[in-house]
Amino acid sequence: MALVGESGSGKTVTAQAILGILPANAKITSGQILFTPPKRDTIDIASLNPDSAAMRDIRGDQISIIFQEPMVSLSPMHTIGNQISEAIRLHRNIPKAEEKALTIEMLELVGFAKPNLAYDAYPFELSGGLRQRAMIAMALICHPALLIADEPTTALDVTVQAQILHLIKSLQSKLEMAVLLITHDLGVVANMADDVVVMYHGEVMESGPIDTLFRSPQHPYLKALFSAVPHFDMKAGERLKPIREIAHETRPFTHGLTAKTDAQRLAAPHLSIQNLDKSFVSRKQSWFGGSPQQTIQAVHDLSLDIAVGESFGLVGESGCGKTTLSKLLMGAVKPDSGSIIYNAHGELVDMSTLQGEPLRRFRRRIGMVFQDPHGALNPRMTILNILREPLIIHNFGDEASQRKRAEDLLALVGLSARFLNRYPHSLSGGQRQRVSIARALALEPELLILDEPVSALDVSVQAQVLNLLKDLQRELGMTYIFISHNIAVVDYIADHIGVMCRGRLVEVGRREQILRQPEHPYTQALMAAIPYPDLERPLDFKQIIESNYSEPQKWPSPYGHRPDQHTDWHPVADGHLVRVAATGSQS
């Protein structure tokens, strides 16, 4: 059973009510939650005191839950083994040695290669995917009759998401339990659910078997949800239909702006990155003794041209070096070697050598939008001050003209001037992200770097922001570098796409080349792991589980290479390049 809806629609509160773990300021005022454990009588959970022993016996034993954030849902101070076996200790009366044996068996079942080591590991020693596996082990250790999975894969990369979904599905049939899956991702629903319930503003909009709902959605809300999701079969020029479209005003910014001619576009690329290298030295040194330092190649021998006025999409899993690259382009970190040539209206500047005042003046040309709209805006500044800050730094006009400019900027992203005196906390996620975009545009940059700008937003808000970004680019003639792990989103925005893995670009090409004929096994694996909101195209779990495509050494020939091995571009088609291991030569 899948429970679908936007954030704030009441999905999580429903789950909390079932488990009796509602926050202190929430109470069940009326209604029943009927639960029938196997071979026992039906209980009305709503009538039980959430702190009573009877309710505690159900929690973690008959019903258990997996949360969205595997990073913070486990205690940092206790070992995985301790936290998992705690559930058996509470609900089963068995000797300690048996507890440990059961826990290790469970860890093995959820896919830990070395369950004995994992037992004594602390959560911060594990990756996000492994933590979520530990979380699942903890939820399933008592073989519950019902598992509630609250956005279990939202914080994970697509390939890891596919693995976790497969794990939940296979354990579900093995342990014969019911699963209540809470998600906003219709693609996940299509691959997991038998029945679907759609929620909006705390009410059920539509429910039924998945076939009926997906093939002929009745309720306008569900229809709207479907048309807000970017998908690969969109025709050229087709727009997403957000539930609420936003109107915006670009006029104050378009005066004096002339469309770029093809000659200008072709004269030189907007940005030409050549052999860029950046590595970080991690202090792999414990407090209690030295061990050799470890160098992490965040960006490795990266060369790339981005044309004037185009939108370049950068795709890759977390840790592949996307964000480091964006910081290098912004000039926030200096490269170890290589150059970034910027085309400032015909004048070519090597950004990586700029310093001091020239660098400060240069910064106006590049704007940046960050992933997390909560963290990117200072909670103690009003929207007016947030928008004025770049203008003050670059001595743009007096206070009155800065205020006027801030109003224009808000209009540019479709927000009214009454937001100027508000603080970020009173804005929704989508509104905050629009303020973020307005701030990035304050100095009229020519290049906008967007680092996962919509991945923290709901689908319908995501569609709003994506449409806005697309319009702004066309109207203001900016160049975009759009970083995302969601290939469908990149597909909607980008003209060219680059795929990154382990600090290297592995495939570059035009949008349709990459998406229709992916050459590189890594690109193919990424594509295969995307869940489609389409019943005809289920995920091929078998293929995903068997492949381990983020390891360059495990790629088939000619793509596979060792970390220190030299690699070359191999042209597939016009403008479509794929990286292969160099034959014979080694660096």
Place this chain on the structure above:
Amino acid sequence: MAHYIGRRLLLMIPTLIVISFIIFVIIQLPPGDYLESYVAELESQGESVDPAQIAALREQYGLDEPFLVQYLTWSTGMLHGDFGYSFEYGLPVTDVVGDRLFLTVTVSLFTILFTWLIAFPIGMYTATHQYSWGDYGLTLLGFLGLATPNFLLALVMLYFANVTFGTSIGGLMDPEYLDAEWSWGKLTSILEHLWIPVIVIGTSGTAAMIRRLRANLLDELHKPYVVTGRAKGVPPFRLLVKYPLRVSLNFFIADIGSMLPSIISGAEIVAVVLSLPTTGPILIAALQSQDMYLAGSFLMFLALLTVIGVLVSDIALALLDPRIRLEGVRAS
């Protein structure tokens, strides 16, 4: 671990050398020395002073030597337990401080114990019952404790202790035991007197700790890992102690560094008001009369305790918090 402790211990040596030098410079900063103020005092009382005798004393204590020589004599002397000579008391520094040190430690340890016993349950209660009447009442009480000057509280307590229990005012024991040998009577007498300074010195610390524990716990209480614990069916009190309390203890352990020196220095002003035979009043007197070796050794002792305290709290933090101990060491 051993490697780390060794490195930290070695680092302490240069730290202490620098501190000792700074202490000595500061003590020497006021014009004149103990003998000059001693002579001035005698002359103001109309007594004549034999210059030869003063010169002899000056010679004996090396007060005419250059600054660096005096510093070296003092600092190397400390290495083999010679902390110099107190002019004021006419005794070696170790003899002056000796007995008082034990009583100071007793008072301070009881104070810390008192602080913990009161602060922990109240802090846990106010955090879990945020904005309840109990929270407001206890918070008010805590602020009262924080706001009342300790010496004032000391005077009030002295009065009531005398009126209600008939305990003799001031000191840590009945006068008859002052110079007596240790006996059962002396011990019970000390315990009888102990509670007043313990409460007086402890109140402000307790109030501060309640506030900090409450704030730290409130930060942790709503973290997702606590909800995970609840969802597992952990009983409420056990949940509180095992997860959020454990995590919020870090601040508390980091505090040990500043606690050790305060054990020894005691609360100086309160000790003066209550005429406690602890070390605090001696330090104040020594600084006033420029009794340089006594004051210097005392400050040095405090510095040593601070450095050791910081080391102890760092090691304890590493033992208790796996994130500090293991970050980046074990590969998963």
